[in-house]
Amino acid sequence: MNMAPRLLEKYRNEIIPKMMETFSFKNRLAVPRLEKIVVNMGVGEALQDIKILEKAMEELSSITGQKPILRRAKKAIANFKIKQGQPIGCKVTLRRTIMYEFLDRLISIALPRIRDFRGISPDSFDEGGNYTLGITEQSIFPDIDYDKVSRMQGMDITLVIKNVKSKEQARELLKLFGMPFRTAND
Helix, strand or coil: CCCCCHHHHHHHHHHHHHHHHHHCCCCHHHCCEEEEEEEEEECHHHHCCHHHHHHHHHHHHHHHCCCCEEEECCCCEHHHCECCCCEEEEEEEECHHHHHHHHHHHHHHHHHHCCCCCCECCCCECCCCCEEEEECCHHHCCCCCHHHCCCCCCEEEEEEEECCCCHHHHHHHHHHHCCCECCCCC
């Protein structure tokens, strides 16, 4: 039997009614919702050794459960010795059930494994209400075998939220999902 992810069920049964009550939405479809999650790894060292990028792509694939696409430089930057079209990173766009499963693992398993974790910044929203989170090492995910990690690699995780009118709505949506935001006194 095909079960819906835990966070999707929570969104449908708990979050939508709370958001409708808090922000006085008349229609369930007007409530902000998660559209996609984009996980991006920039691998600057790939300029010297392409095997580093291949290893990063392999690790990103095991973290997200989806094959990443190779990202190439859009233009040449002389100061960084980057030529146009050179491979410099990889990214994955998660949607639907895989997105909710990844968010569940991020909130409940990966973030608490960060050393001295006090919560994530509540101020990393852009004007469209999307939230971007930077992680400094990939080893916080249980899918990564710590003994096989050759080098620490950071990543950016962007949560794209649809139908959002303000940053407060987006923050409340993520808070209801269980995102551990830092409080004012931390």
